[in-house]
Amino acid sequence: MLPEHCSIKEKTKDCPMPPEFIISIKMKNEEYMVGVTCNGHKKTFFEKLIKLQKDGKVPNGAIQFTDLKTVGTDCIRMDPDDLIHL
Numbered sequence: 001m002l003p004e005h006c007s008i009k010e011k012t013k014d015c016p017m018p019p020e021f022i023i024s025i026k027m028k029n030e031e032y033m034v035g036v037t038c039n040g041h042k043k044t045f046f047e048k049l050i051k052l053q054k055d056g057k058v059p060n061g062a063i064q065f066t067d068l069k070t071v072g073t074d075c076i077r078m079d080p081d082d083l084i085h086l
Contacts, residue, residue, distance in 0.1 A: 002068070007035035008044060015041060020068055025049070027061035034058065036068070 002022075006015035019036030023045055026032075037045045042065060052058040 002036055006038040006041055008037060008041040017041075021065040022068060023049070024064050024066065025059055025061040026064055027059055031064075032059065032061075037065075 002019060004018065006017050006019055007023075008015045015038060017038035017040060020039050021037050021042060022033060023035045023037055024031050024033045034049065035045065046063060046065075049058060049063050053060050
């Protein structure tokens with residue numbers, strides 16, 4: 001499961017935008033997911049990770065942004081009693 005919103009906070013408020021990218025750091029044969037971001041905060045997140053790498057707070061490695069893709073399925077079954085009638 002992924003968060004419903006971007007991982008960035010602005011002035012103590014969560015970004016209301018849905019995530020568009022998974023952010024990870026890849027080192028040799030290992031990859032670590034560090035967050036998710038919307039397109040508007042992609043550059044901000046990248047710059048913050050560079051700073052954290054220089055400060056030794058996160059591992060050095062290639063910062064990668066992977067597009068999130070929406071997936072639909074027919075295998076989810078719903079009980080008709082769960083529907084709300086308006």
